[in-house]
Amino acid sequence: MPFWYSENIYPAIFSKKTVESGNTADFVNKNLDKQSVIMAQPGYAYELIYLTQNKVIGLPPFSKDLPYFIEHYDVDYVVFGRYYTSSKYFYSKDTIEYIKNNRQKFRLIRTIKEDYTRFFNPNDNAARDEVYIYKIIR
Numbered sequence: 001m002p003f004w005y006s007e008n009i010y011p012a013i014f015s016k017k018t019v020e021s022g023n024t025a026d027f028v029n030k031n032l033d034k035q036s037v038i039m040a041q042p043g044y045a046y047e048l049i050y051l052t053q054n055k056v057i058g059l060p061p062f063s064k065d066l067p068y069f070i071e072h073y074d075v076d077y078v079v080f081g082r083y084y085t086s087s088k089y090f091y092s093k094d095t096i097e098y099i100k101n102n103r104q105k106f107r108l109i110r111t112i113k114e115d116y117t118r119f120f121n122p123n124d125n126a127a128r129d130e131v132y133i134y135k136i137i138r
Helices: 001-008 022-030 044-053 061-072 082-087 093-101
Strands: 035-042 055-058 075-083 106-115 128-136
Touching: 022 044, 022 106, 022 128, 035 044, 035 061, 044 055, 055 061, 061 093, 075 082, 075 093, 075 106, 082 128
Parallel strands: 035 055, 035 075
Antiparallel strands: 075 128, 106 128
């Protein structure tokens, strides 16, 4: 037990909650209807689930699956970011390229700057991000 205390100086009941994508969640909470369904790229979905009251589902990895999910879940917005798309993991890259290249179906409504320097080294690519919110045009 003394070893645990020496390595974990803050008991769980006193630990501070730390979350990412706060600026994106603030935008969603202030500007999107609570009934809007959001499709979010892995890495952003769980933050939006935690920080908003909207329904959030995952962005499929392949664009061929996108129309089905949009129709089936009545999705209104798509959220993805630079970090998880092109700087680190390349999650759902095919789907994101499809969204960017189909302006008749998807309209960029906001680019949001996120600062993750509380979590990452300020010199790391992950320390700052751009998150993109697209409205689905019906």
